[in-house]
Amino acid sequence: MLYSDFQGLKLSRLGFGCMRFATDPATGEIDQQKVNDMFDLAIRGGVNYFDTAYPYLGGKSELAMAEALSRYPRESYFIADKFPGHSLPGPVDNAALFRLSLKKCRTDYFDFYLLHNITEWSVRIYEGEDYHILPDLLRLKEEGRIRHLGFSFHGGAKLLEEYLDRHPGVFEFVQIQLNYLDWSLQDAKKKYDILTSRGLGVWVMEPLRGGKLASLAPEAGERLRALRPGKSDASFSFRFLQSLPNVKVVLSGMNEVDQVEDNLRTFEKDEPITGEETALLFEIAESMKRGVPCTACRYCTAGCPMQLDIPYLLECYNDYKYASTVTPAMRLDGLEEKKRPSACIGCRKCARACPQSIDIPAALKELAALYAAGPQWAVTAKPRQEAIRRDLHMD
Ligand code: SF4
Numbered sequence: 001m002l003y004s005d006f007q008g009l010k011l012s013r014l015g016f017g018c019m020r021f022a023t024d025p026a027t028g029e030i031d032q033q034k035v036n037d038m039f040d041l042a043i044r045g046g047v048n049y050f051d052t053a054y055p056y057l058g059g060k061s062e063l064a065m066a067e068a069l070s071r072y073p074r075e076s077y078f079i080a081d082k083f084p085g086h087s088l089p090g091p092v093d094n095a096a097l098f099r100l101s102l103k104k105c106r107t108d109y110f111d112f113y114l115l116h117n118i119t120e121w122s123v124r125i126y127e128g129e130d131y132h133i134l135p136d137l138l139r140l141k142e143e144g145r146i147r148h149l150g151f152s153f154h155g156g157a158k159l160l161e162e163y164l165d166r167h168p169g170v171f172e173f174v175q176i177q178l179n180y181l182d183w184s185l186q187d188a189k190k191k192y193d194i195l196t197s198r199g200l201g202v203w204v205m206e207p208l209r210g211g212k213l214a215s216l217a218p219e220a221g222e223r224l225r226a227l228r229p230g231k232s233d234a235s236f237s238f239r240f241l242q243s244l245p246n247v248k249v250v251l252s253g254m255n256e257v258d259q260v261e262d263n264l265r266t267f268e269k270d271e272p273i274t275g276e277e278t279a280l281l282f283e284i285a286e287s288m289k290r291g292v293p294c295t296a297c298r299y300c301t302a303g304c305p306m307q308l309d310i311p312y313l314l315e316c317y318n319d320y321k322y323a324s325t326v327t328p329a330m331r332l333d334g335l336e337e338k339k340r341p342s343a344c345i346g347c348r349k350c351a352r353a354c355p356q357s358i359d360i361p362a363a364l365k366e367l368a369a370l371y372a373a374g375p376q377w378a379v380t381a382k383p384r385q386e387a388i389r390r391d392l393h394m395d
C-alpha cells in the first residue's frame with residue numbers, strides 16, 4: 001500500500017468511501033457480511049482510512065462502518081465523518097448532532113471531520129451566525145473530539161478561495177471532486193492549485209466520477225490498454241491521481257470485493273503515469289464532455305445588461321450536460337433569482353463578444369429548462385432535514 005504523510009500520520013492513499021455499500025433493494029438493509037469481507041480485505045491490503053457521513057445510505061453507513069471496524073483496535077485505523085450542514089432543517093444543537101455521529105460510529109473522537117458539501121448554496125448555512133456551526137466544531141476540536149478539521153467542497157474555484165480567505169488557518173485539508181475528466185470540466189486543476197499553494201492537503205472524492213471512468217467506451221479502454229496491458233479502466237484514473245503530489249487520500253466508494261482487489265493492486269506500488277498516458281486520458285475526457293467550450297475568459301460578461309455571471313452559468317450547464325446530478329442545481333440554488341439563467345433576456349450581446357462563438361443565450365435557455373425540471377437541491381434535501389429533526393427529537 002502506498003501511504004501519505006500528513007502531519008506525521010501515515011494515511012493509506014486509498015481510502016474506503018462508505019457511501020455505496022450494497023443494500024437489499026427490498027428492505028434497504030446493508031449487506032453487513034459483505035461490508036465486513038470488503039473491510040477485511042482492504043485492511044489486510046493496508047487501507048487504514050474510512051470515510052462516512054451522517055446522511056450516507058439514509059444514516060446507515062455510519063452504523064455499518066462501525067460494525068465492520070469494531071473487530072479491529074481503534075488506534076489501527078482513521079475515521080472521517082462529516083457534519084451535515086447542507087441538510088439542516090434550521091439551526092440545531094450542533095454538538096448533539098455531532099455526538100450522535102460519535103455514538104453511531106462507536107468512537108469518542110473523529111480523526112478527520114469535515115463540513116459536508118460546501119457550495120454556493122450551502123455556504124450561507126455554514127456561515128450563518130444563527131447556525132453557529134464553525135464555532136461549535138472548533139470547540140469540539142479543542143476538546144479533542146475532532147483531531148483534524150476540513151471540509152468537502154462542490155462549488156466553484158472562486159468560492160473556494162473566498163471561503164479559505166475568510167477562515168485562514170482553520171482548516172487542514174479539503175476534499176474535492178477530482179479526476180482526469182473534472183480536471184477541466186469542473187476546474188479541479190484550479191482547485192487543486194489553490195489548495196496546494198495554501199499548504200492544505202487534498203483529499204479526493206469521485207475519483208471515478210460515479211463509476212463512469214471505471215467503464216469507458218470499449219475503444220477508449222483498448223487504447224489505454226495498448227499502453228499498459230492488462231490494467232483496468234479504473235486503474236488509469238487512480239494512477240493519474242497518484243501522480244499529483246498533494247493528493248493525500250483518494251476515496252473510492254467500493255461495493256464489490258473485486259473492486260477492492262483491483263484497487264489494492266493499483267495502490268500496491270508507485271507506478272507514475274506517463275506523459276503519453278496523461279495525454280490520452282485528457283483526450284478521452286474531451287470526448288466524454290458535452291456542452292460548450294467556454295474558457296472562462298469573461299469577454300462576454302461586461303456587456304450583459306442583466307449582469308449575469310455567464311462563465312459560472314456555463315460551468316453549471318456543462319455539468320448538467322455531462323450528467324444530471326444535483327450538484328449544478330445546488331450551485332444554481334445558490335444564486336439570487338435575478339442571477340439565474342432564466343433572467344437572460346436573449347439580447348445576444350454576449351454571443352457577439354464570445355471568441356469561442358458559443359450561442360450563450362441558447363445554452364442559458366436550455367439551462368433554465370434543465371434547472372426547472374429538477375432535481376433541485378432544496379427539494380431533495382427535505383427527507384434528510386426531516387431525518388435530522390427526528391434524530392434530534394425536534395418534533
Ligand atoms: S443574451 Fe442573456 S446572457 Fe447574453 S448579454 Fe443578453 S441577457 Fe446577458
Ligand code: SF4
Binds near residue numbers: 295299
Ligand atoms: S466569452 Fe465565451 S469563452 Fe469567454 S467566458 Fe464568455 S462564454 Fe466563455
